[in-house]
Amino acid sequence: MNQPLPFGPGRTGRASHAGRSDLAEVMDKVAHGDKQAFSSLYDALAPMVFGIVVRVVRDRSQSEEVTQEVMIDLWRQAARYRPDQGSVAAWAATIAHRRAVDRVRSAQASADREQAQAARAHQTAFDEVSEQVETRLESEQVRRCMRGLTELQRQAVTLAYYRGLTYREVAEALRTPLPTIKTRMRDGLIRLRDCMGVTT
Template sequence: MSTVVHLSGPQRRGPDLRELVAKVAFGDQDAFGRLYDAVAGPVFGLVRRVLRDPAQSEEVTQEVMLELWRFAARYQPERGEVLPWVLTIAHRRAVDRVRSAQAAAEREQAVAAREHATGYDEVAEQVEGRLEREQVRRCLQALTALQRESVTLAYYRGYSYPQVAELLAVPLGTVKTRMRDGLIRLRDCLGVGA
């Protein structure tokens, strides 16, 4: 046998949200407090399901409630009930927060990838440098002994042309001619444009 319970007296209902929103639109702080109490729980629950982070959910809930205070006059009763309107605002705010977090993470990843990428391949650079040095050595061997000696003293030992002339005990003009001819032969051997 089932028992039926009858409530005596008026049934307890929630506040009239439309009335509260209308009062909030005119700056009624008491009405806002009651509206806050009526919708903050459902707003937080929805936002928490979207964001999953309690701290961010609290922040977004506060943003939604602030938006309700500032823009209560935008509510249009003919378009629907208050709670679905508020939850729509909450959902949009939560989704915006997710998108913002994703964009920030993508930016951080892009920056990290750019910082991690090396500007050049160090191994390839070393190999290329070694090959170039070998080619220069081969080309130096193709010079006459006098040309090779003049180029080596000037370019590898850092002597000036007059110092090379003094070291080799030859006139400066002879050193300049040897250097010019030797450098032309090196350029041709290395394949460097004129």
């Protein structure tokens, strides 16, 4: 039997405290929708529930929220209570501990997700910056090494590797015999390799 909570969070009810020996009878009345009985149940169990929860959650504000959730569970699930399976207090303590553990796990999972997202964002940004820096450094090194080539070598390498021309097209563009272009290209690439520290 699911009942709406008879009063909002924070209200402790006006009923007198019920003794533990009376809680089974009180719970039976709660199961039948007795709001006054629930006020008594709340007064009797809420302090104990809060004590259990706060030892697990270790945050007063969240513990108060979890305590309210537990009391709502007791109100809505009152019909499920079985006296032969334990006392009302023990049943409430079990629910309280389970709710507290769930809250901690939920909070930890949320924190883990945020940390993972932050780590991914940081790594992505780092990779992008590293790639840009590396590309820029390499391009500057290439330009510096290119300045060490002869004019013909520099022109031939530029046409072949930056514009995608074949050796024959390079020879035609520079009006230079093909064998000469091949020789200058080979020598130019060797000088570039040595200048940039590339190993083969």
